Amino acid sequence: MPATRRPIDRFYSVIPAGGVGSRLWPLSRADAPKFLHDLTGSGQTLLRDTWDRLVPVSGEQRIMVVTGRAHRAAVEKQLPELADRNVVLESEGRDSTAAICLAAAILERREPGVIIGSFAADHVIPDTELFAEAVSEAALAADAGYIVTIGIRPTEPAIGFGYIQASAALAIEGAPSALTVEKFVEKPTLVVAKKYLESGEFLWNAGMFIARADRLLEELGRSEPALLAGIQELAAAWDTPERGAVVDRVWPNLKKIAIDYSVAEPAARAGALAVIPGRFRWDDIGDFASVRKMQSGGRASDLVILGEDARILSDASSGIVVSQSKRVISLIGVKNIVVVDTPDALLVTTTANAQRVKSVVDALKLSGGDDVL
Amino acid sequence: MPATRRPIDRFYSVIPAGGVGSRLWPLSRADAPKFLHDLTGSGQTLLRDTWDRLVPVSGEQRIMVVTGRAHRAAVEKQLPELADRNVVLESEGRDSTAAICLAAAILERREPGVIIGSFAADHVIPDTELFAEAVSEAALAADAGYIVTIGIRPTEPAIGFGYIQASAALAIEGAPSALTVEKFVEKPTLVVAKKYLESGEFLWNAGMFIARADRLLEELGRSEPALLAGIQELAAAWDTPERGAVVDRVWPNLKKIAIDYSVAEPAARAGALAVIPGRFRWDDIGDFASVRKMQSGGRASDLVILGEDARILSDASSGIVVSQSKRVISLIGVKNIVVVDTPDALLVTTTANAQRVKSVVDALKLSGGDDVL
Numbered sequence: 176m177p178a179t180r181r182p183i184d185r186f187y188s189v190i191p192a193g194g195v196g197s198r199l200w201p202l203s204r205a206d207a208p209k210f211l212h213d214l215t216g217s218g219q220t221l222l223r224d225t226w227d228r229l230v231p232v233s234g235e236q237r238i239m240v241v242t243g244r245a246h247r248a249a250v251e252k253q254l255p256e257l258a259d260r261n262v263v264l265e266s267e268g269r270d271s272t273a274a275i276c277l278a279a280a281i282l283e284r285r286e287p288g289v290i291i292g293s294f295a296a297d298h299v300i301p302d303t304e305l306f307a308e309a310v311s312e313a314a315l316a317a318d319a320g321y322i323v324t325i326g327i328r329p330t331e332p333a334i335g336f337g338y339i340q341a342s343a344a345l346a347i348e349g350a351p352s353a354l355t356v357e358k359f360v361e362k363p364t365l366v367v368a369k370k371y372l373e374s375g376e377f378l379w380n381a382g383m384f385i386a387r388a389d390r391l392l393e394e395l396g397r398s399e400p401a402l403l404a405g406i407q408e409l410a411a412a413w414d415t416p417e418r419g420a421v422v423d424r425v426w427p428n429l430k431k432i433a434i435d436y437s438v439a440e441p442a443a444r445a446g447a448l449a450v451i452p453g454r455f456r457w458d459d460i461g462d463f464a465s466v467r468k469m470q471s472g473g474r475a476s477d478l479v480i481l482g483e484d485a486r487i488l489s490d491a492s493s494g495i496v497v498s499q500s501k502r503v504i505s506l507i508g509v510k511n512i513v514v515v516d517t518p519d520a521l522l523v524t525t526t527a528n529a530q531r532v533k534s535v536v537d538a539l540k541l542s543g544g545d546d547v548l
Numbered sequence: 549m550p551a552t553r554r555p556i557d558r559f560y561s562v563i564p565a566g567g568v569g570s571r572l573w574p575l576s577r578a579d580a581p582k583f584l585h586d587l588t589g590s591g592q593t594l595l596r597d598t599w600d601r602l603v604p605v606s607g608e609q610r611i612m613v614v615t616g617r618a619h620r621a622a623v624e625k626q627l628p629e630l631a632d633r634n635v636v637l638e639s640e641g642r643d644s645t646a647a648i649c650l651a652a653a654i655l656e657r658r659e660p661g662v663i664i665g666s667f668a669a670d671h672v673i674p675d676t677e678l679f680a681e682a683v684s685e686a687a688l689a690a691d692a693g694y695i696v697t698i699g700i701r702p703t704e705p706a707i708g709f710g711y712i713q714a715s716a717a718l719a720i721e722g723a724p725s726a727l728t729v730e731k732f733v734e735k736p737t738l739v740v741a742k743k744y745l746e747s748g749e750f751l752w753n754a755g756m757f758i759a760r761a762d763r764l765l766e767e768l769g770r771s772e773p774a775l776l777a778g779i780q781e782l783a784a785a786w787d788t789p790e791r792g793a794v795v796d797r798v799w800p801n802l803k804k805i806a807i808d809y810s811v812a813e814p815a816a817r818a819g820a821l822a823v824i825p826g827r828f829r830w831d832d833i834g835d836f837a838s839v840r841k842m843q844s845g846g847r848a849s850d851l852v853i854l855g856e857d858a859r860i861l862s863d864a865s866s867g868i869v870v871s872q873s874k875r876v877i878s879l880i881g882v883k884n885i886v887v888v889d890t891p892d893a894l895l896v897t898t899t900a901n902a903q904r905v906k907s908v909v910d911a912l913k914l915s916g917g918d919d920v921l
Binding site for chain 2: 201486488502503504505506507508509512514516518519520521522523524525527528531532534535538539542544547
């Protein structure tokens with residue numbers, strides 16, 4: 176049993192809670208995004224799981240949540256301990272750079288020298304202690320001036336993730352695992368992913384970034400000076416009566432860009448990006464095949480059923496049914512089936528096609544199906 | 549163009565409208581049986597199609613409907629021309645012998661010497677004129693004293709139907725197609741069905757029976773005298789103030805037996821059964837694979853969609869979706885799929901498994917799922 180962990184010095188966790196999780200439609204959608212669902216069977220939402228994982232790392236007074244105005248009530252219900260000053264509300268999504276760097280800029284003004292770590296609201300990390308150890312190392316590397324990411328050791332040649340190529344060890348005191356990052360690479364083809372896996376040099380990019388706030392903003396200023404200027408203007412007004420007016424004027428005009436492109440890739444090219452290989456299990460449960468796998472404990476042959484009131488009659492030996500009603504759902508002679516039954520939308524597919532669910536969402540956007548998105 | 553057909557002399561049509569159509573669950577069910585659905589795309593229910601097909605044969609004043617009390621309003625809405633005296637209401641289903649022979653007994657008392665023809669409420673026969681010709685021949689053979697059935701020429705080695713083995717021609721004036729029936733056979737295996745098809749001697753049993761009412765009751769009395777006695781008691785009270793009391797006392801105790809077993813098989817053994825080979829197309833659309841086939845005009849590759857308000861997003865090139873709501877239904881990467889979406893029950897299966905739907909209904913009966921049956 177590990178001793179109770181002391182929060183990391185000068186550390187602040189940031190949880191950008193914004194993504195809908197389109198590949199989990201129609202369960203995940205604008206008014207019920209992925210982070211507000213229990214997809215692991217833990218009995219609580221992914222957001223709450225994330226919070227509970229971060230409390231030992233930073234302390235509950237030092238977790239900032241960046242989320243949409245529409246989700247404020249749901250987030251506060253999930254996280255009653257969340258202090259008002261640690262909530263950043265977005266009037267509209269402007270991608271991860273705006274969300275994370277605004278949090279960094281606000282925190283740097285409040286507490287110069289702060290180190291922030293940004294962690295998705297909807298990922299699954301069962302090994303809390305190993306996670307905390309990795310963040311501790313990352314914070315030390317960040318304090319030394321690096322932009323730090325935590326990479327995940329690949330267990331299969333996944334094509335749904337970006338990869339990070341690591342190389343030489345960095346000699347940072349207290350962060351013995353830290354490696355230099357050679358490059359960030361986009362989601363690969365299966366052939367390329369297999370090579371990555373064999374090489375042993377590549378880690379999955381799980382979107383975790385740890386940095387001193389000042390260093391993060393400095394790197395952003397190199398690649399996106401206009402975006403940094405807007406963020407600094409917002410941060411300067413944040414804890415003043417001007418906040419509302421400045422947000423209304425500035426926020427909608429911020430460039431939409433992922434932090435991978437605005438900060439991490441340029442930092443990697445400049446030799447300023449470090450990676451800590453995480454030794455913990457991790458899953459982004461990006462689609463219903465992942466949900467099934469997680470809920471079945473890895474068994475291939477079970478039909479997983481989500482939904483407290485589900486009434487399922489099935490001879491299916493594999494697949495997943497998500498039921499949001501008391502309707503009887505009957506499955507006959509179907510294999511590896513995915514059925515997601517919500518009040519206004521029904522999805523029928525197979526685990527092999529689970530990644531393609533996003534295409535339905537795209538089609539609905541184009542065809543006036545916003546009412547079910 | 550055929551001339552307007554004159555109704556057949558002394559002929560009465562009987563429509564037993566009772567079967568739920570379990571293999572079409574959850575579309576067909578106790579309170580919305582198969583005959584109250586439009587499964588052909590004709591724009592009207594199968595019951596109304598049946599009525600329209602029988603009017604030229606017997607005239608609209610000479611069609612009797614035997615149905616459950618629960619369906620009275622729906623039947624009368626479908627058939628506003630149906631006279632009150634031509635409605636026989638069952639307090640509970642007692643199988644086809646009770647339904648058809650009670651109609652025969654009532655009609656024989658009202659009009660001695662009447663010939664009745666019994667035709668299912670939920671079969672599809674597009675060739676109305678060829679059907680009427682077959683019934684005309686059958687009525688003449690019936691008038692000569694035979695119990696007559698109209699058999700369907702098999703187009704495939706179906707295992708879902710019973711078969712009729714025909715042999716020598718009967719020399720009946722006006723009924724040149726009439727053949728002696730060798731035997732009735734139950735639903736065969738595929739191997740046996742193929743032999744039947746090759747032999748050319750076998751016809752499908754479509755449950756159509758034509759007979760003089762007195763002869764029908766005479767044959768019933770030979771095999772099931774107690775059942776006949778109950779039916780005669782009911783018929784004697786039918787057009788009197790005693791009807792209600794006698795129905796309450798007698799009807800629930802009538803033996804449940806299909807007319808195939810109580811009349812047709814014994815008559816076949818006694819050489820009293822004749823068959824007219826129908827030259828018309830016929831389908832009992834017994835499952836969703838049949839519905840799909842019928843609605844697609846025989847094309848194998850189309851996704852058939854039933855439901856006026858259906859909102860379907862699909863890359864499926866084959867199968868059938870039945871939608872009773874405005875819910876979005878999305879199908880990704882599924883083939884030969886069957887999705888039936890009703891307010892309280894959802895079925896997901898494949899066309900190859902469509903016959904197995906009845907097993908779900910059986911399971912629901914055993915497991916307290918009556919609310920959706």
